[in-house]
Amino acid sequence: MELMLMPSAGFLAASIILFLIGFLGFFGNLIVIIIMCRDKNLWTPVNFILFNVIVSDFSVAALGNPFTLASAIAKRWFFGQSMCVAYGFFMALLGITSINSLTVLALERYLIVSQPVSHGSLSRPTALTIVGSIWLYSFVITAPPLVGWGEYGLEAANISCSINWETRSHSSTSYILFLFTFGFFIPIIVISYSYMNIILTMKKSTMNAGRVNKAESRVTWMIFVMIFAFFLAWTPYAILALMIAFFDSNVSPAIATIPAIFAKTSICYNPFIYAGLNTQFRQSWRRVLGGKREDSTTMATATSFGLNSKRYKEVSCVIDVKGKDKIKLSALNKSTATETAI
Numbered sequence: 001m002e003l004m005l006m007p008s009a010g011f012l013a014a015s016i017i018l019f020l021i022g023f024l025g026f027f028g029n030l031i032v033i034i035i036m037c038r039d040k041n042l043w044t045p046v047n048f049i050l051f052n053v054i055v056s057d058f059s060v061a062a063l064g065n066p067f068t069l070a071s072a073i074a075k076r077w078f079f080g081q082s083m084c085v086a087y088g089f090f091m092a093l094l095g096i097t098s099i100n101s102l103t104v105l106a107l108e109r110y111l112i113v114s115q116p117v118s119h120g121s122l123s124r125p126t127a128l129t130i131v132g133s134i135w136l137y138s139f140v141i142t143a144p145p146l147v148g149w150g151e152y153g154l155e156a157a158n159i160s161c162s163i164n165w166e167t168r169s170h171s172s173t174s175y176i177l178f179l180f181t182f183g184f185f186i187p188i189i190v191i192s193y194s195y196m197n198i199i200l201t202m203k204k205s206t207m208n209a210g211r212v213n214k215a216e217s218r219v220t221w222m223i224f225v226m227i228f229a230f231f232l233a234w235t236p237y238a239i240l241a242l243m244i245a246f247f248d249s250n251v252s253p254a255i256a257t258i259p260a261i262f263a264k265t266s267i268c269y270n271p272f273i274y275a276g277l278n279t280q281f282r283q284s285w286r287r288v289l290g291g292k293r294e295d296s297t298t299m300a301t302a303t304s305f306g307l308n309s310k311r312y313k314e315v316s317c318v319i320d321v322k323g324k325d326k327i328k329l330s331a332l333n334k335s336t337a338t339e340t341a342i
Contacts, residue, residue, distance in 0.1 A: 151164045
């Protein structure tokens with residue numbers, strides 16, 4: 001009889017939590033995917049990268065969480081070693097893809113807010129190239145254990161699989177250093193640098209002009225909340241992994257399961273953040289899901305997040321605000337938007 005690594009109550013609690021995580025992560029991200037696919041107004045370059053995060057989270061919920069849930073119910077991993085390696089690699093790939101996507105979004109916000117003149121908004125081809133590069137970079141970081149540098153193995157009371165943090169071989173230790181450097185620490189540095197400069201720029205803009213672009217502020221805040229939620233979920237697990245890998249920490253399987261499961265909650269947050277902080281998404285939600293329409297009817301929009309590009313063809317918007325005054329909004333090449341009543 002195989003020895004259980006934590007009490008039956010622990011497996012029961014893990015099963016319930018994993019079910020809730022899978023349910024919220026699956027349906028929450030699926031709704032976002034459906035709405036974005038059906039409303040072409042949401043297909044802006046920045047949203048391509050946001051969509052990359054949503055797809056990654058949905059994939060974890062749909063293709064990864066069922067294995068862990070089934071193992072928690074069975075009180076052991078019973079899918080075999082090959083599936084353990086495949087699961088560990090796939091989950092690592094999706095996790096690194098999410099953090100890299102958020103890092104790129106933070107850097108994009110920094111360039112738009114801090115250097116709007118020299119850096120316009122992303123073009124669609126550029127955004128798609130960035131998305132492809134994110135996946136390639138993430139694959140390069142997570143694939144080495146498949147060819148012998150590091151290894152994937154059981155973790156969290158043997159109900160999940162990930163990098164084998166406990167192996168003391170030179171190969172595993174050097175790979176863990178590589179993984180944390182390029183998959184965790186560098187993204188943290190880039191994100192921290194970007195948002196420190198964003199905060200300073202916005203503070204300076206407020207002092208000089210008395211205001212900042214509200215649309216840019218909203219999307220910058222939304223991305224910050226997404227980043228904060230991601231690191232809130234993953235940092236305890238990262239700390240535990242480093243302790244096990246480099247400090248010979250004697251952590252019981254039951255205790256080790258807690259941060260491992262908590263990290264998986266990261267797939268649940270973004271749909272709620274996106275719906276709560278993205279005005280255009282909420283409008284699309286009402287249109288696509290048949291909810292109450294807005295009283296105001298927007299006939300055309302320049303971009304989803306505001307006029308932040310260096311160059312624009314002439315764009316006109318006519319907005320009827322609750323039957324009152326009509327406003328014409330024009331954006332000309334290399335000029336600021338102007339409003340005139342008509």
